[in-house]
Amino acid sequence: MSAPEPTSERQQNAEIEALIGQDYEYGFVTDVEQDVVPPGLSEDVIRLISGKKGEPAWLLQWRLDAYRHWLTMEEPSWAHLELAPIDYQAISYYAAPKKKVELGSLDEMDPEIRATFDKLGIPLDEQKMMAGVAVDAVFDSVSVATTLKTELTEHGVLFMSFSEAVREHPELVKKYLGSVVPSGDNYYAALNSAVFTDGSFVYIPEGVRCPVELSTYFRINAANTGQFERTLIIAAPGSHVSYLEGCTAPQRDENQLHAAVVELIAEPGATVKYSTVQNWYPGDENGVGGIYNLVTKRARVMEKARVSWTQVETGSAITWKYPSCILQGDGAVGEFYSVAVTNNMQQADTGTKMIHLGRNTRSTIISKGISAGRSNNAYRGLVHIDKRAQDARNYTQCDSLLLGDRCGAHTYPYVNVHNASAQLEHEASTSRIGEDQLFYLRQRGLSTDDAVSMVVNGFAREVLDELPMEFAVEARKLLGVTLEGSVG
Amino acid sequence: MARTSKRGETMLEIEDLHVAIDGQEILKGLSLKVKAGEVHAIMGPNGSGKSTLAKVVAGHPDYEVTGGSIRYKGEDIGDMEVEERAREGVFMSFQYPVEIPGVSTASFLKAAVNAVREHRGQIPLDAFDFLTEARSAMKLVKMDEAFLSRSLNEGFSGGEKKRNEIFQMALLQPGLAVLDETDSGLDIDALRQVANGVNALRSPDRAMVVITHYQRLLDHLEPDHIHVLAEGRIVRSGGLELAHELEEHGYAELLQEAGLDKAAAQAT
Numbered sequence: 001m002s003a004p005e006p007t008s009e010r011q012q013n014a015e016i017e018a019l020i021g022q023d024y025e026y027g028f029v030t031d032v033e034q035d036v037v038p039p040g041l042s043e044d045v046i047r048l049i050s051g052k053k054g055e056p057a058w059l060l061q062w063r064l065d066a067y068r069h070w071l072t073m074e075e076p077s078w079a080h081l082e083l084a085p086i087d088y089q090a091i092s093y094y095a096a097p098k099k100k101v102e103l104g105s106l107d108e109m110d111p112e113i114r115a116t117f118d119k120l121g122i123p124l125d126e127q128k129m130m131a132g133v134a135v136d137a138v139f140d141s142v143s144v145a146t147t148l149k150t151e152l153t154e155h156g157v158l159f160m161s162f163s164e165a166v167r168e169h170p171e172l173v174k175k176y177l178g179s180v181v182p183s184g185d186n187y188y189a190a191l192n193s194a195v196f197t198d199g200s201f202v203y204i205p206e207g208v209r210c211p212v213e214l215s216t217y218f219r220i221n222a223a224n225t226g227q228f229e230r231t232l233i234i235a236a237p238g239s240h241v242s243y244l245e246g247c248t249a250p251q252r253d254e255n256q257l258h259a260a261v262v263e264l265i266a267e268p269g270a271t272v273k274y275s276t277v278q279n280w281y282p283g284d285e286n287g288v289g290g291i292y293n294l295v296t297k298r299a300r301v302m303e304k305a306r307v308s309w310t311q312v313e314t315g316s317a318i319t320w321k322y323p324s325c326i327l328q329g330d331g332a333v334g335e336f337y338s339v340a341v342t343n344n345m346q347q348a349d350t351g352t353k354m355i356h357l358g359r360n361t362r363s364t365i366i367s368k369g370i371s372a373g374r375s376n377n378a379y380r381g382l383v384h385i386d387k388r389a390q391d392a393r394n395y396t397q398c399d400s401l402l403l404g405d406r407c408g409a410h411t412y413p414y415v416n417v418h419n420a421s422a423q424l425e426h427e428a429s430t431s432r433i434g435e436d437q438l439f440y441l442r443q444r445g446l447s448t449d450d451a452v453s454m455v456v457n458g459f460a461r462e463v464l465d466e467l468p469m470e471f472a473v474e475a476r477k478l479l480g481v482t483l484e485g486s487v488g
Numbered sequence: 489m490a491r492t493s494k495r496g497e498t499m500l501e502i503e504d505l506h507v508a509i510d511g512q513e514i515l516k517g518l519s520l521k522v523k524a525g526e527v528h529a530i531m532g533p534n535g536s537g538k539s540t541l542a543k544v545v546a547g548h549p550d551y552e553v554t555g556g557s558i559r560y561k562g563e564d565i566g567d568m569e570v571e572e573r574a575r576e577g578v579f580m581s582f583q584y585p586v587e588i589p590g591v592s593t594a595s596f597l598k599a600a601v602n603a604v605r606e607h608r609g610q611i612p613l614d615a616f617d618f619l620t621e622a623r624s625a626m627k628l629v630k631m632d633e634a635f636l637s638r639s640l641n642e643g644f645s646g647g648e649k650k651r652n653e654i655f656q657m658a659l660l661q662p663g664l665a666v667l668d669e670t671d672s673g674l675d676i677d678a679l680r681q682v683a684n685g686v687n688a689l690r691s692p693d694r695a696m697v698v699i700t701h702y703q704r705l706l707d708h709l710e711p712d713h714i715h716v717l718a719e720g721r722i723v724r725s726g727g728l729e730l731a732h733e734l735e736e737h738g739y740a741e742l743l744q745e746a747g748l749d750k751a752a753a754q755a756t
Contacts, residue, residue, distance in 0.1 A: 434586065435549075435550075436586050437586050439546075439548055439586075440585070440586040441588070442570040442574065443547075443570055443571075443574050443579075443582075444574055444597075444603075444656065445571055445574040445575045445600045445601075445607070445660070446571060446599055446603055447571055447603075448571070450603070454599065455591070457590070458639070458640075460590070461590035462590070
């Protein structure tokens with residue numbers, strides 16, 4: 001096949017496209033031989049996935065039950081989102097690199113995949129790794145590498161891919177899977193329960209303080225596939241763990257579906273800190289392409305345990321996620337710190353649910369929404385105080401920052417109080433990025449982009465300060481890059 | 489690229505400047521020439537165009553230059569962006585310094601200093617060197633080091649904000665400093681501190697334009713030239729005696745003498 005004669009116009013277009021492409025640094029595709037299941041969803045496909053993973057019969061049955069339930073459900077439409085209809089039969093539900101990875105041996109990893117993670121700044125090489133961070137790398141449907149395993153094993157910490165956990169610790173998986181997010185919880189959670197492929201599994205034994213940060217890095221690579229990962233973190237009584245997740249995807253014109261489920265269990269006295277920097281491909285400036293990020297994350301927080309969700313959401317065409325806490329035990333603490341940035345045609349409807357069941361339960365919600373371009377950014381949060389939840393307290397703060405006059409910020413706080421002893425505080429503000437602020441910063445020599453980045457970082461500081469150091473630096477840069485050119 | 493200036497070099501030359509905002513003309517043929525080493529004061533009643541002059545020299549995007557020119561070190565800067573002028577050495581001290589919540593004074597200033605240094609082809613300062621420079625600059629205006637870790641101007645008193653402006657000038661070492669109503673809202677002690685800082689920054693290779701409504705700052709600064717601005721033009725120029733004349737007789741009388749009856753009526 002001969003290449004078409006390049007016209008100057010075509011060249012010009014290519015140059016422009018290349019320039020636009022620079023906006024999303026992670027939009028490249030890795031050329032690797034893949035085992036992809038043909039598009040479509042049926043019980044046979046679920047059996048196929050389960051079979052490929054060598055799963056026990058109970059898990060296949062669990063998937064099939066979820067699928068049958070899903071068939072009876074309807075997609076939710078209450079969010080402030082314009083979601084193009086998703087053709088669930090057009091998606092491939094399983095894609096895996098063909099070359100097998102020997103567990104525990106990073107040397108035998110496909111060099112293309114290793115290079116991909118290198119390019120993303122996630123070196124899987126034991127020598128080059130970020131100090132004090134163990135990484136589980138998920139490439140499309142499978143986990144391809146988990147680092148620092150030996151060190152973790154010494155402390156009794158289990159950190160592995162979900163598939164591996166099913167093989168090696170089926171009793172733990174069986175006990176906790178679906179215990180926080182039941183398979184029929186909502187439309188996307190049910191879909192995930194039916195077809196989930198991989199994800200991370202963490203178990204921290206009683207009284208153990210996990211010596212390193214645990215991190216999962218999700219990468220969607222294959223076209224026309226969905227990513228349905230499942231994360232399960234169990235913190236036994238008195239244990240402590242900090243977990244980070246990051247995500248990117250190639251730049252493609254079609255939308256891709258990411259429907260994950262994350263379940264956290266914080267047993268009495270345990271602390272789980274879960275941080276996300278979400279940078280899925282957001283689509284182009286006209287809203288073509290991008291990831292549909294439809295995620296269910298929830299924690300069960302037992303007596304005097306503490307769960308803290310911190311998220312920096314900059315990517316995805318659509319974000320629909322509400323990391324929540326069921327504050328079941330007395331004295332349980334739930335925290336939600338969020339920065340959601342939308343630019344161009346991006347849409348985000350995100351927030352949290354704090355379900356106060358135990359006495360003296362406390363929750364804090366700090367949400368910072370930043371909208372630019374023609375994007376829409378909604379905070380949606382529920383604070384529920386049960387009748388048993390004597391002396392529960394919540395503090396909610398929702399701030400919105402608008403860049404330009406074509407974007408939207410929306411706040412939907414829901415409050416259900418069934419116990420008169422509850423104390424709730426709610427603060428909200430909406431502001432526009434100030435011309436006077438930008439002029440002041442530029443007068444001191446900063447470019448407009450740097451000035452915007454500085455104001456936005458300042459606006460989001462309370463949340464960014466919650467991130468572990470390694471991620472905070474990245475997140476700050478990301479905020480700047482996401483909003484480049486949105487003012488002036 | 490920015491170069492160092494020589495004593496006696498013309499730093500700012502404004503010729504027949506016309507400026508409008510939202511279609512309304514504010515400056516109507518203003519001319520001004522300021523050499524390195526000189527301090528010029530611009531006085532004038534409210535609404536005469538003093539702050540417009542400061543903002544248009546700095547390049548505020550809302551102000552449209554409809555005629556005339558602004559030259560800095562001989563170069564027409566009319567088409568230059570705000571930040572380019574700043575990096576070339578044009579500094580404006582704000583009448584109302586802006587609050588930037590969540591951004592520490594130190595991180596902002598380090599970014600600013602390094603933006604200017606990069607423009608000059610100098611290597612950026614690391615955190616340690618920056619701190620050393622910042623500490624010595626803070627001494628000029630007797631600012632406490634604790635301000636460095638506070639959010640920029642947030643919760644600062646009026647005097648603290650103005651001292652912070654002069655501190656920034658000390659760090660950025662501009663070739664031209666335009667101080668817009670730096671004395672407004674200051675008590676006597678704060679005024680003296682700010683004036684001492686400004687005096688310490690007078691230098692043979694730096695030009696200053698001090699915009700003020702009152703004489704009191706000028707008593708501390710003793711400018712070389714004083715200009716009276718009214719109806720968008722400079723209507724009188726002179727030495728320090730002009731400030732005293734204004735203090736004694738007020739703007740109205742002077743404007744009337746200049747044949748500006750309307751402005752005179754507004755000034756009373």
